[in-house]
Amino acid sequence: xxxxxxxxxxxxxxxxxxxxxxxxxxxxxxxxxxxxxxxxxxxxxxxxxxxxxxxxxxxxxxxxxxxxxxxxxxxxxxxxxxxxxxxxxxxxxxxxxxxxxxxxxxxxxxxxxxxxxxxxxxxxxxxxxxxxxxxxxxxxxxxxxxxxxxxxxxxxxxxxxxxxxxxxxxxxxxxxxxxxxxxxxxxxxxxxxxxxxxxxxxxxxxxxxxxxxxxxxxxxxxxxxxxxxxxxxxxxxxxxxxxxxxxxxxxxxxxxxxxxxxxxxxxxxxxxxxxxxxxxxxxxxxxxxxxxxxxxxxxxxxxxxxxxxxxxxxxxxxxxxxxxxxxxxxxxxxxxxxxxxxx
Amino acid sequence: xxxxxxxxxxxxxxxxxxxxxxxxxxxxxxxxxxxxxxxxxxxxxxxxxxxxxxxxxxxxxxxxxxxxxxxxxxxxxxxxxxxxxxxxxxxxxxxxxxxxxxxxxxxxxxxxxxxxxxxxxxxxxxxxxxxxxxxxxxxxxxxxxxxxxxxxxxxxxxxxxxxxxxxxxxxxxxxxxxxxxxxxxxxxxxxxxxxxxxxxxxxxxxxxxxxxxxxxxxxxxxxxxxxxxxxxxxxxxxxxxxxxxxxxxxxxxxxxxxxxxxxxxxxxxxxxxxxxxxxxxxxxxxx
Numbered sequence: 001x002x003x004x005x006x007x008x009x010x011x012x013x014x015x016x017x018x019x020x021x022x023x024x025x026x027x028x029x030x031x032x033x034x035x036x037x038x039x040x041x042x043x044x045x046x047x048x049x050x051x052x053x054x055x056x057x058x059x060x061x062x063x064x065x066x067x068x069x070x071x072x073x074x075x076x077x078x079x080x081x082x083x084x085x086x087x088x089x090x091x092x093x094x095x096x097x098x099x100x101x102x103x104x105x106x107x108x109x110x111x112x113x114x115x116x117x118x119x120x121x122x123x124x125x126x127x128x129x130x131x132x133x134x135x136x137x138x139x140x141x142x143x144x145x146x147x148x149x150x151x152x153x154x155x156x157x158x159x160x161x162x163x164x165x166x167x168x169x170x171x172x173x174x175x176x177x178x179x180x181x182x183x184x185x186x187x188x189x190x191x192x193x194x195x196x197x198x199x200x201x202x203x204x205x206x207x208x209x210x211x212x213x214x215x216x217x218x219x220x221x222x223x224x225x226x227x228x229x230x231x232x233x234x235x236x237x238x239x240x241x242x243x244x245x246x247x248x249x250x251x252x253x254x255x256x257x258x259x260x261x262x263x264x265x266x267x268x269x270x271x272x273x274x275x276x277x278x279x280x281x282x283x284x285x286x287x288x289x290x291x292x293x294x295x296x297x298x299x300x301x302x303x304x305x306x307x308x309x310x311x312x313x314x315x316x317x318x319x320x321x322x323x324x325x326x327x328x329x330x331x332x333x334x335x336x337x338x339x340x341x342x343x
Numbered sequence: 344x345x346x347x348x349x350x351x352x353x354x355x356x357x358x359x360x361x362x363x364x365x366x367x368x369x370x371x372x373x374x375x376x377x378x379x380x381x382x383x384x385x386x387x388x389x390x391x392x393x394x395x396x397x398x399x400x401x402x403x404x405x406x407x408x409x410x411x412x413x414x415x416x417x418x419x420x421x422x423x424x425x426x427x428x429x430x431x432x433x434x435x436x437x438x439x440x441x442x443x444x445x446x447x448x449x450x451x452x453x454x455x456x457x458x459x460x461x462x463x464x465x466x467x468x469x470x471x472x473x474x475x476x477x478x479x480x481x482x483x484x485x486x487x488x489x490x491x492x493x494x495x496x497x498x499x500x501x502x503x504x505x506x507x508x509x510x511x512x513x514x515x516x517x518x519x520x521x522x523x524x525x526x527x528x529x530x531x532x533x534x535x536x537x538x539x540x541x542x543x544x545x546x547x548x549x550x551x552x553x554x555x556x557x558x559x560x561x562x563x564x565x566x567x568x569x570x571x572x573x574x575x576x577x578x579x580x581x582x583x584x585x586x587x588x589x590x591x592x593x594x595x596x597x598x599x600x601x602x603x604x605x606x607x608x609x610x611x612x613x614x615x616x617x618x619x620x621x622x623x624x625x626x627x628x629x630x
Binding site: 114129130255259263296297299305306 | 437442
């Protein structure tokens, strides 16, 4: 039965139009800076999605940037030192990062809560120091320069990554789309429900027979794989990797992006938060007053937390907005006076 | 064996980490949050002391007290307007954590704008060294050690011999029962946040002559005192002191032997301690 439900149709249309707009942005502008900002925010959004997936199980990781570093260095070292072609090394970047996340998770996720956060923080710092000091492999603070992806010939088209940022943009959209679909499906599946139950009440979940450790490790590993891809792609796009690109402050930034965007939606919140905060960071750093960007960045995050309803992120405004627009007048049937009189 | 100067330096560092970790644990035990902006209060305290001495010409001990009062008041404002509004029931720890992380950026940016990014030295305060034959100690470092002793003893007296201390201990142990006995837990959290931030500020102020002052000086002491309270056990004041001593000496003695690998060893050590004994050295067993 065709059923025109405007309450879900209109929001979906708006989201669809927004997505379509993002896909055809290179038609309107090929300005390198604009496109680059979108590419970088898309990449950060992938990392943020990974963070939110871990958050779904009730843990917060403070070393997510370390997995970006692992992915970036794996891809670059495989291509530069071992002469591997680009695409296999890109795949391996995610896989290696995932395997390391699995090992770390198996060791570390026994202890939950704040201890997990601190251990991941320490792990992130260990990775950064390692990258800084192993100068033979990573060239330390001078940075590695990863090679460009090769030109792809598809039918009559030729996708040349050296020509400009547009091919990178479309590959970013592809990467974000794959990540978004995977994470969205996980969130909607039975496993997603298990994750939320673990976050809501750990003890109850354990007594229902949920193997806490198993699901935490699963979430951590999946997040590790996709964050590794994001890191490898980011390094490739910027064509430089230095240890300080993926430090503690970047992990903190990932946390902030997830909270500002809102953690009730795993995909939308990540995209909104990453785009807004990354763009804000870029534009603030252009202001002539020195150091004002830190001040305004911090102030913006605190204000979002304080003044959005119940401390949630921006994505929740969306639901509230549609709720306001389409709120049905609540109808109360007043009992008639005669009936009341009878009773 | 490292030379005596290294041990003295370790002692000075452990004094600072101890003072900061003490404040952080105090805040954690009442408010149930880790204050990530603690290192920035340390930095602000150092700046207050610097300007009190250079611009206003106030003597060093009094400017230390001033920095404690000013930054403690600032901490109270933060508690009142940010932390308290985000810790009401149903919020979870995540929002407060992110808010204090954002405050960290905020204070660093504000200090950078107001005071500039240059290193500011304060070497004119307490010049000279104490010659002890084979080695010598500068008076500034002796001042740090004496100051820490005074702070620790006075904190012991405040916590164990006064009514405020009794209220703080009661609220830390059982907030609901404490509020039933007429203790305003909200006011206790305000006081504790003020004390914690004042401790951090005075630690920063006493360190201003020893190292230089700049807007980013708070990061490393913050991470170190965080690791100290994790090693010592979250929520345990003894643990904070012992953890601070351990980390201070590790930082200087390992750095003497291994130079740059020392950070690596430090973080690895923290990971191992947490895996073997997640509750820390002095913490209560995990539920």
